[in-house]
Amino acid sequence: MKRPLYLLSCLGLAALSMAGCTSSSTSTSNTDTNTNAVADASAKEVALTEAQLEKARSNYATYCSGCHGDQLEAFTDRKWKRGNSAENLFAAIKHGYPDEGMPAFDQTFSDDEITGLVAYIQEGIQNVKQYDFSEEATANAVYTAEALRYRLDTVATGMEIPWGMAFLPNGDMLITDRNGAFYRLPKGSRQLQKIAGAPQVLAQGQGGLLDVELHPDFAKNNTIYLSYSAFKKEGEQTLSTTAVLRAKLEGNKLTDAKVIFEAQPWARTRHHYGSRLEFGRDGMLYVSVGDRGQHHENAQTVERAPGKVHRIKDDGTIPADNPFASEKGAIASIWTIGNRNIQGMVMHPRTGAIWTNEHGPRGGDEVNIAERGKNYGWPVISYGINYNGTVLTELTKKEGMEQPLWYWVPSIAPSGMAFVTGNRYKGWEGDLLVGSLRFQFLSKLKMDGNKIVSEEKLLKNIGRVRDVKMGPDGYIYVAVESPGTIYRVVPVE
Numbered sequence: 001m002k003r004p005l006y007l008l009s010c011l012g013l014a015a016l017s018m019a020g021c022t023s024s025s026t027s028t029s030n031t032d033t034n035t036n037a038v039a040d041a042s043a044k045e046v047a048l049t050e051a052q053l054e055k056a057r058s059n060y061a062t063y064c065s066g067c068h069g070d071q072l073e074a075f076t077d078r079k080w081k082r083g084n085s086a087e088n089l090f091a092a093i094k095h096g097y098p099d100e101g102m103p104a105f106d107q108t109f110s111d112d113e114i115t116g117l118v119a120y121i122q123e124g125i126q127n128v129k130q131y132d133f134s135e136e137a138t139a140n141a142v143y144t145a146e147a148l149r150y151r152l153d154t155v156a157t158g159m160e161i162p163w164g165m166a167f168l169p170n171g172d173m174l175i176t177d178r179n180g181a182f183y184r185l186p187k188g189s190r191q192l193q194k195i196a197g198a199p200q201v202l203a204q205g206q207g208g209l210l211d212v213e214l215h216p217d218f219a220k221n222n223t224i225y226l227s228y229s230a231f232k233k234e235g236e237q238t239l240s241t242t243a244v245l246r247a248k249l250e251g252n253k254l255t256d257a258k259v260i261f262e263a264q265p266w267a268r269t270r271h272h273y274g275s276r277l278e279f280g281r282d283g284m285l286y287v288s289v290g291d292r293g294q295h296h297e298n299a300q301t302v303e304r305a306p307g308k309v310h311r312i313k314d315d316g317t318i319p320a321d322n323p324f325a326s327e328k329g330a331i332a333s334i335w336t337i338g339n340r341n342i343q344g345m346v347m348h349p350r351t352g353a354i355w356t357n358e359h360g361p362r363g364g365d366e367v368n369i370a371e372r373g374k375n376y377g378w379p380v381i382s383y384g385i386n387y388n389g390t391v392l393t394e395l396t397k398k399e400g401m402e403q404p405l406w407y408w409v410p411s412i413a414p415s416g417m418a419f420v421t422g423n424r425y426k427g428w429e430g431d432l433l434v435g436s437l438r439f440q441f442l443s444k445l446k447m448d449g450n451k452i453v454s455e456e457k458l459l460k461n462i463g464r465v466r467d468v469k470m471g472p473d474g475y476i477y478v479a480v481e482s483p484g485t486i487y488r489v490v491p492v493e
Helices: 007-017 050-063 072-076 086-095 111-131
Strands: 142-145 148-159 162-167 173-177 182-185 209-214 223-234 237-250 253-262 277-279 285-289 308-312 334-336 342-347 354-358 365-369 406-408 414-419 432-436 442-448 451-458 465-470 476-480 484-491
Touching: 050 111, 072 111, 086 111, 142 451, 148 173, 148 182, 162 465, 162 476, 162 484, 173 209, 173 484, 209 277, 223 253, 237 285, 253 308, 277 342, 285 342, 285 354, 354 414, 432 465
Parallel strands: 162 209, 342 414, 414 465
Antiparallel strands: 142 148, 148 484, 162 173, 173 182, 209 223, 223 237, 237 253, 277 285, 285 308, 308 334, 342 354, 354 365, 365 406, 414 432, 432 442, 442 451, 465 476, 476 484
């Protein structure tokens, strides 16, 4: 990929859009644009031929992608400080904003080329707007997706951020609340029951009580697992990490609790803990751990636990066949490396493979299959850019690093995931469901074997979807945040 000849040009496009390239900037009046440029006749919105758009794509790739990345939607996914009309964009590109680092391009591009570049940028803006949903998902309303009509039943309320769900053999539901509360919801009831004995958590930032998973032989041993943000004092500082607790569920109380996993090293940050739990068909417990916001230090080294999927036995000991178990200095529990922040993980009901989704930076959220010893590239390769609008890496592919099965630009902030099983949802069988935190919908990914071929957006504006599960009754359950609510998706004849 070419580094632009005018390096400031990319910084200038960021100056055009967001003050200081931060998402917290606010829009200003369009009168703030360069008055000379507004008068240019070429600033009109026009329909371009494919050849003209291809030239615009080439100009963007040559002069802008080195700082903003190849993924146009990652760049256009922002608040526009100086407006995003054809006139606003034309003015910035042609005449620049020298005080903000944006040089004039009137000597580089003709007016026709600038007009083409404007059209190309606006194409990216329109692609981002697909997530501006006007409708709102509500309980008891009837919806249609892929010829299936369905509605929502409210199953439970009264939580803050229901992070994880698991079903007991009798149909009761276990629910973690990120604030540290742990609940049982008896089958057929809407009354939450508090479970005593949950671990103390650091409920700050993205931390708290996270996932819950049953032992495969729960019916015999009553054993469950909880992931959470553990904490400790070190001098004047509070450090935290992703930990896993194993305990027995006796009624509404946890007993025989034991910490069987702690991601090393502990850190001062309060984000990117992961953490999903999933038992594989091999009887091993898979644990996702985020990079803790320290990607360069953590994700690509086997000497640190963050930015990985880990594989442990049900008692926390290490399987001898883990890929780095015999490597000197390596953390033996590591199963995969190069992961940013996995918040969705599920076993494929047919193949037994462990599927994951993970947050990219600004763009580049991914769906992957977590395979033994493989490197998923973070932060060496990515389809996203930095939050400040600059390029994190110029690479989207590299030998020895896995390509995602599916990725999103712009970022939807994926969370829980589940495969549709059973026969209640005609036409959805085998599809993959992924919750979106940012755009507040449920993504239904159409499957063809191990390939994802298309996406349909369900339950638009339902709220920040934190988890999705298939219940033992064959229904889909969806957990959303603030106010914490769990819904059941019910087909309508």
